[in-house]
């Protein structure tokens with residue numbers, strides 16, 4: 001590799017690192033002294049790897065955001081999957097992924113092509129892995145508290161009492 005090429009690759013790597021650092025700092029900028037990213041998963045690495053493969057094969061991220069990323073070409077108004085385990089149980093998620101018509105469980109106001117597709121045809125093991133992984137997605141307590149407070153303020157129009 002020539003020196004010029006090395007320089008270009010070096011600059012590209014550096015800009016990716018800087019961009020990632022900027023994103024992380026921006027996410028935590030307005031919530032006090034560096035509380036970090038509010039989302040985490042309790043899944044082990046084997047489950048995480050299996051779930052990532054299933055999600056990739058089924059284009060979940062063409063509609064859903066997870067860990068702050070979503071397919072840039074899509075603008076489907078789907079709920080983010082971050083923290084999903086704080087909202088739904090593993091059993092609920094398994095039922096939902098196994099439903100022939102997910103909208104019977106969770107009604108949709110979206111046009112048909114934007115709705116949650118049925119994943120009933122996936123092998124049972126894959127639906128189980130998806131449900132277990134989604135249930136492992138948690139959100140830190142301080143962020144839930146902040147979110148509730150912000151919601152309360154938005155609804156009442158005045159600062160919430162602590």
Ligand code: HEC
Pocket residue numbers: 054055058059060061062063064076077078079081084087088093102103106107108109110113114115116117119130134
């Ligand atoms: C075509 C876009 C699309 C794709 C692809 C898609 N979803 Fe969805 N998903 C939605 C929409 C929209 C909703 C909200 C319910 C509705 O409108 O049908 C939803 C709902 C959900 C929910 C329930 C959210 C809640 O509030 O309880 C989960 C969990 C979920 N999706 C996970 C997944 C996973 C995992 C995959 C991939 C295997 C996936 N979705 C693929 C659009 C999509």
